[in-house]
Amino acid sequence: MSEDANDRPPGWNYNPSSWHQRLPLIALAVLGFGIASYLALYQWRVIEDVWEPFFGNGSKVILNSFISRILPVPDAALGALGYLADAISGIIGGRRRWRTMPWMVLVFGLAVGPLGLASIVLVIMQPTVFGAWCTLCLVSAAISLAMIYPAIDEVSASLQYMKREKHAGRSLWSAFWGMAREK
Numbered sequence: 508m509s510e511d512a513n514d515r516p517p518g519w520n521y522n523p524s525s526w527h528q529r530l531p532l533i534a535l536a537v538l539g540f541g542i543a544s545y546l547a548l549y550q551w552r553v554i555e556d557v558w559e560p561f562f563g564n565g566s567k568v569i570l571n572s573f574i575s576r577i578l579p580v581p582d583a584a585l586g587a588l589g590y591l592a593d594a595i596s597g598i599i600g601g602r603r604r605w606r607t608m609p610w611m612v613l614v615f616g617l618a619v620g621p622l623g624l625a626s627i628v629l630v631i632m633q634p635t636v637f638g639a640w641c642t643l644c645l646v647s648a649a650i651s652l653a654m655i656y657p658a659i660d661e662v663s664a665s666l667q668y669m670k671r672e673k674h675a676g677r678s679l680w681s682a683f684w685g686m687a688r689e690k
Contacts (some may be wrong), residue, residue, distance in 0.1 A: 512560050514602050515673070516664040523661040524605040524612070529597050532619075536593035539650040542643050543587035546570060550581035561642050568639035574632065580630075586647060589622040593654065607685045609665035616662035621652045626651040 515522045522528065549557040550570055559566040569575070575582045596615040626648035633640050639684040672682035681687040 512620035516605060516667060521665065522602060523604045523657070524600070524603070528657060529662070533594050533597040533649050535545040535654055536590045536597060539647055540594060541585050542588035542647050543583050543590055543648070546643055546647075547581050548585055550575060550583050557643070562640040564566045565633075565639035566641040566643065568637055569633055569641035569644055569645055572637055574629070584599070586622065587623075589618060589625075590650075592618040592634055593622065605661055605664040606668045609669055609683050609685060610631035611660050612665040616658050619651075623655040 514525065521540065545554075546557065548554045557566045557570060570581075570583070578585070593615070596611060596618050600611050605612055630645065630648045669679055669682045672687050673679045677687050
């Protein structure tokens with residue numbers, strides 16, 4: 508299907524909800540899910556060893572650290588769940604979801620944002636707290652960070668839409684749930 512002007516937010520020269528914009532994010536989320544699942548399987552001792560091409564024993568140091576065991580579930584498993592939430596919330600909705608499903612766009616942004624911020628903190632902790640690096644952890648963090656800007660873009664379009672609806676005297680609640688219609 509071709510994109511028309513109604514698919515784009517007013518004043519934008521592209522549509523942040525288009526499949527062209529979202530499919531790369533969904534693919535990154537699926538890749539991140541695979542990596543985080545693999546790391547979680549190591550943390551659960553389902554697999555004996557973890558692949559580490561650059562930093563010797565670094566991955567084992569990081570994946571067996573006290574931080575990875577703070578919660579009852581390994582941190583990599585939480586990362587896998589986050590990536591799964593990214594992928595699912597990225598798939599739901601059509602190319603006009605910035606205005607037909609703002610609630611889902613915001614869920615998508617909330618799924619992507621905290622995972623990216625957590626990745627930054629965990630990457631900083633690798634050398635500073637543990638004196639080690641984990642290759643797949645770094646790859647996972649890069650994936651999380653690469654997803655933030657495009658997700659924020661779509662969230663921004665939805666927030667602008669809801670603001671326009673409110674300023675036009677229409678229900679913000681209806682706009683949030685996709686029940687309002689821009690005139």
